[in-house]
Amino acid sequence: MVLPGRVIVFDIGKTLAKLSLWDPDGRLLEQWTRRNLEIDVAGHRCLDVEGIEAWAIEVMSGFARKGAVFAIVPVGHGAAAAVVRQGRLACAVTDYEASITPELRSQYDALRDPFTATGSPALPDGLNLGVQLYRLGVEQPGVLQGEARILPWPQYWAWRMCGVTAAEISSLGCHTDLWRPAQHQPSDLAHGQGWAQRLAPLRHAREALGTLTPEWFARTGLSPQVRVLCGLHDSNAALLAARGFPELAGQEATTLSTGTWFVAMRTPGRGERLDPTTLSETRDCLVNVDVDGQPIPSARFMGGRELELLGGLYGQDDNNGLSSVLTAGSFVLPGWVPGVGPYPHSKGRWIAKPGTSAGQSAAIALYAALMVDRMLDLIGAKERLLIEGRFAQCSLFVQALAQMRPGTQVYVNGGADGGVSYGALRLIDPELPSPGELQRVAPLRADLSGYKAQWLSLAEAEYSAPA
Numbered sequence: 001m002v003l004p005g006r007v008i009v010f011d012i013g014k015t016l017a018k019l020s021l022w023d024p025d026g027r028l029l030e031q032w033t034r035r036n037l038e039i040d041v042a043g044h045r046c047l048d049v050e051g052i053e054a055w056a057i058e059v060m061s062g063f064a065r066k067g068a069v070f071a072i073v074p075v076g077h078g079a080a081a082a083v084v085r086q087g088r089l090a091c092a093v094t095d096y097e098a099s100i101t102p103e104l105r106s107q108y109d110a111l112r113d114p115f116t117a118t119g120s121p122a123l124p125d126g127l128n129l130g131v132q133l134y135r136l137g138v139e140q141p142g143v144l145q146g147e148a149r150i151l152p153w154p155q156y157w158a159w160r161m162c163g164v165t166a167a168e169i170s171s172l173g174c175h176t177d178l179w180r181p182a183q184h185q186p187s188d189l190a191h192g193q194g195w196a197q198r199l200a201p202l203r204h205a206r207e208a209l210g211t212l213t214p215e216w217f218a219r220t221g222l223s224p225q226v227r228v229l230c231g232l233h234d235s236n237a238a239l240l241a242a243r244g245f246p247e248l249a250g251q252e253a254t255t256l257s258t259g260t261w262f263v264a265m266r267t268p269g270r271g272e273r274l275d276p277t278t279l280s281e282t283r284d285c286l287v288n289v290d291v292d293g294q295p296i297p298s299a300r301f302m303g304g305r306e307l308e309l310l311g312g313l314y315g316q317d318d319n320n321g322l323s324s325v326l327t328a329g330s331f332v333l334p335g336w337v338p339g340v341g342p343y344p345h346s347k348g349r350w351i352a353k354p355g356t357s358a359g360q361s362a363a364i365a366l367y368a369a370l371m372v373d374r375m376l377d378l379i380g381a382k383e384r385l386l387i388e389g390r391f392a393q394c395s396l397f398v399q400a401l402a403q404m405r406p407g408t409q410v411y412v413n414g415g416a417d418g419g420v421s422y423g424a425l426r427l428i429d430p431e432l433p434s435p436g437e438l439q440r441v442a443p444l445r446a447d448l449s450g451y452k453a454q455w456l457s458l459a460e461a462e463y464s465a466p467a
Contacts, residue, residue, distance in 0.1 A: 002026055002432050005070025008063060009421045010056065010157060012036075012076045013234055014096075015260045015304065017052050019059045020421050021066070026432050028421070029066070032059045038095055045098035047080060049089065053160070057219045064221035071208070072161060073424040074231035076153035078174035079127050083136070083198075084159060085148045091140060093156070096126040100135060108134045112177055113187045116276045119287020119295065120175045124339030130177035130187075133195055149200045154231035162210035162228035165200035170236040172199075173289025181287055181295040205232035205291040206427035229427055232291055235263040235298075237423030239290060242386045243267070244426055244434045247411060254381040256372060257419070258389035262303030264375045265296050269382075278380070283342045285378050291427075299375035301334075301341030303368060303391070306348075309336045310364045321358030322396065322446060325366065328352050330359065331455055332367035333462060342374045343463045351458070362396060366448070369400035370455050376405065386411045386438065388419040396444070403443035404452055411438040 003024045011018040013036075020031040034055045037048040063069060079096035082089055100108075108131045115121055126132045129152075137144055144150075151159055152171035159165050172179040178190045178199075186196035203209065208227040217224040232240075238257035242248050248255075252269035256262060265288055268274060274295045279285040288296040310332060324330070331351040334343035354360050368391070376385070385408050387398055392412045402410040413419070413436055426432050 002429050008069055008072045009424045010074045011420055014077045021063045041092040045095040046092040047095050049093055060220040069222055069226050071227040073229045074154040074157040075234050075237050075420055075424050078233045079129055080153040081129055082151045082156035083143055083148050091143050094126055094132045098126055100131055104135055111189050113189050115281040117180050118187050119181055119276055120177045121281040121286055128177045130189055148198055150198045151200050158209055158228050158231050161216050163213045164209040166203040166209055166230050167200045168205050168230050169289050169293055170233040170291050174233050175286050181289050184293055203230045205230050234420050236290055237420040238388055239265045240426050241419055241423035245438050247438050248384055252382055253384035256387045258391035260304040261300050263300045265298045266379045266381050280378055284340050297379040299379045301371050302337040306336040321362035324359045325362045330354050330363045332363050334459055346463050365394055365396040366400055368397050372401055373404045384409045388413055398441045399444040402441040403448050410441040
């Protein structure tokens with residue numbers, strides 16, 4: 001036994017909400033998934049807080065019937081926050097894809113700290129959490145007054161379950177515009193707008209904030225002694241999980257989490273200092289902050305969304321169309337979600353689109369690998385790479401990436417479980433044995449150097465071309 005008891009991980013991502021139950025030996029007992037809905041509140045796109053909660057209550061009630069639970073760990077994406085006041089949610093929680101008017105965005109941009117101070121690039125819509133708060137202050141100025149407290153998304157769910165308000169550094173330090181990593185304090189923007197004073201007290205991700213409220217005890221049937229941890233940012237949970245593997249622990253290594261977003265987070269080597277000026281703000285590079293406050297150079301693109309738009313990314317069958325793609329010079333060029341990724345201003349298109357589904361799937365897998373390869377170059381990734389998440393099982397994607405980066409040891413997790421949930425469990429026990437073993441990815445046998453050079457030339461030329 002390595003954990004004090006059974007643990008629930010409550011992972012509230014952008015696309016999916018997941019609830020998983022883990023035994024004291026760190027083995028997955030059960031997992032449930034719900035696709036998140038979008039709701040309209042007063043003409044704004046918002047998160048379905050009530051729907052997520054009702055679903056969570058139902059699933060946790062089922063977990064309660066299977067035995068005692070020791071703790072719940074909330075995990076969430078980094079571009080949402082809730083405002084609570086007088087024991088309730090003060091207003092709807094904005095979906096980060098809700099549009100921001102150009103006028104409001106212009107006002108906001110004039111107030112932001114420089115990228116070199118926050119490591120937070122200017123992003124479209126509400127991906128910078130600060131612009132969501134700014135719009136709220138303009139449209140509903142009374143909401144952020146009085147006893148109002150601003151809670152990052154994971155900490156909202158912690159508060160909802162235990163009644164204790166908190167904020168946490170990995171959630172504040174991910175492209176929010178609210179945090180200065182080098183100074184370990186809120187940004188000038190956050191102070192100037194009065195948000196710093198409204199942030200709930202800062203607590204470490206692994207701290208137990210309290211136990212279940214009587215309401216959640218009654219609704220779930222879980223014990224009132226269940227501890228609720230502060231929780232953390234989802235990509236940081238994946239990073240924490242990666243550090244549990246001996247192949248990566250304590251060394252220069254990059255973790256690529258793959259879901260709605262593909263996020264590459266690089267842990268610098270011993271003695272290496274991060275220089276924010278080496279990162280490209282205009283190409284969706286950023287500085288994340290890990291649970292202990294260490295700045296983490298990162299890069300992203302909305303990989304899961306782009307691959308859905310292109311038709312999907314599959315597994316073994318992708319290799320069937322590879323030779324035809326290479327022979328015909330079939331390419332997918334970036335980008336398919338505007339405003340983000342290494343090519344935020346490019347308009348995605350096909351060149352010599354294959355006529356078969358196998359060929360299209362192979363070209364899409366190569367596109368994913370090429371985009372990740374570019375991201376890794378932008379953050380200076382070097383020696384080790386762990387690919388985790390739902391796209392890590394696509395053989396052509398991971399093997400192509402290994403072939404493109406011959407100097408990098410590329411791994412996937414051979415165990416059935418891991419990733420975000422394993423990182424969440426490591427908050428409770430940092431010495432938790434890793435689930436399964438890492439598998440070294442064998443590079444694709446086909447030589448992709450010419451294909452990569454041609455794609456890079458096309459992508460860079462279109463990115464640099466006048467609009």
